[in-house]
Amino acid sequence: MNKDKRYKILSLFYSKCPEPKTELIFSSDFELLLSVILSAQSTDFIVNKTTKTLFKIANTPKGILLLGLSGLKNHIKEIGLYNTKALNIIRTSYLILNKYDGMIPKNRIELESLPGVGRKTSNILLNILFKKKTIAVDTHVFRVSNRTNFAKGKNVKEVENKLMRVVPNIFKLNFHSWFVLHGRYICTARKIKCNICLIFKFCEFNKKNNIFS
Template structure:
């Protein structure tokens, strides 16, 4: 795929949705960090249901740490892998309090040092909370990047690096949201909705469906 075609793809995505946002509900970087940690192998809808009850009660490292692992589990038990997630979040709260003055760090190294925070979670926080150009490649972005040929790659990291290289700079901050939403609602896994896709004529997917 050439640069002109990529530019046109992101131009159309921006025109259709000028200010894309995450579907996770949060009001500060710490809430976002918790929500993204909970979202691994879970839906944003499911995470939002849990955090709507959790955050009014506890939305700081101190408050969640005070709940303890069992107390936190009571709020997140509807989410997959909640046992491990509760333990990781409590450990992360302790580190944030002791090493970061209870503030979420705005650099990758410090974020990835937190329990339960991998590269993808760090990228979401860096991009969404701090406005840094970062590409959190989830299953949707991986599929869209390969299917459209915007940034084909065999691994998540390969796709991430290609997107960072190939997406025009003017679109980098919002590109990850556009691609996730496109994968979630149009370029879906089983049967992509090509007939209603605004970039169908630019996409290089060989098995397009009407």
Template sequence: MNKQKRTEIFTRLRAENPNPETELEYNSPFELLLAVALSAQATDVSVNKATRKLFPVANTPQAILQLGEDGLKDYIKTIGLFNSKAKNAIKMCQMLVELHDGEVPQQRKLLEALPGVGRKTANVVLNTAFKQPVMAVDTHIFRVSNRTKIAPGKNVDEVEDKLMRFVPKEFLMDAHHWLILHGRYTCVARKPKCGSCIIEDLCEFKDKTEV
């Protein structure tokens, strides 16, 4: 795919949604960090349902530690893998309090050192909370990047590297949100809705549908 096509793709995505945002509900960097960590292998809807009850009670590392692991489990037990997520969340909060005065660090290396925080989670926080032009590649973005040929790659690291190189700079800050929303609602896994896709004519996917 050439630069002109990529520019037009992101121009259209921006025109349709000028100010894209994550669908996770949060009011601080810590709330976002915890919500993203909880969302691994779970839906944003299920995480929001849990955090709507949790955050009014505990929305800082100190408050989560006061809840304790069992107390936290009561709030997140409807989310998949809640046992391991609660354990990691408590460890993460301990590190935030002990090493960062309860604040969320703004460097990827420091974020990735936190229990339960991988590269994708770190990138989401850096991009969404701290407005850094980085790319968090999840299953939706991986699929869209490969199908459209915007940034094809064999693994998430390869796709991330190509997106960082190929997405025009003016779109880089919001590209993560546009691609994830496009994958979630239009370029869906089983049968993409090519017939109602605003970039269908630019997409290089060979097996397009008429839906």
């Protein structure tokens, strides 16, 4: 895909939704951190359903630690990998409280030192909380980038590196959210909705025309 076509695609996304928002529901930096940790291999719907109850009881590092590991597990057991996530959240809460004075670190190295926080999670936090022009590549971004030919890659790291090169700076802040929403509701894994796709004209998916045949 050439530079001009990419620019037109991103311009269309901007025109439709100039300020896209994550669908995770949170009211503090710490709540977003926990929500993103919980969202790994889970849907935002399930995470929001879980945190709606959890955050009423504990939504600070101290509150999570007072809840304890078993108490936390009881509140997040509907979420996949909840045993591992609960342990990571307890350990991360301890570090946030005791090492970072209750504040979420603002740099990648410190963020990724927190249990349960990998590159994708740190990119999301840097992007949403601190307005850094990072691009997190989750399953939706990976699929849409490859399928449309916007930025092809064999793995997440390859796609991220290419996106950082080809996405103009003016669009980087919102890119992740645009592609996540597009992949979640339009360019889905199974039922592709090309008939209502905003970027159909510029998409280079080689099977898109078969949708209407």
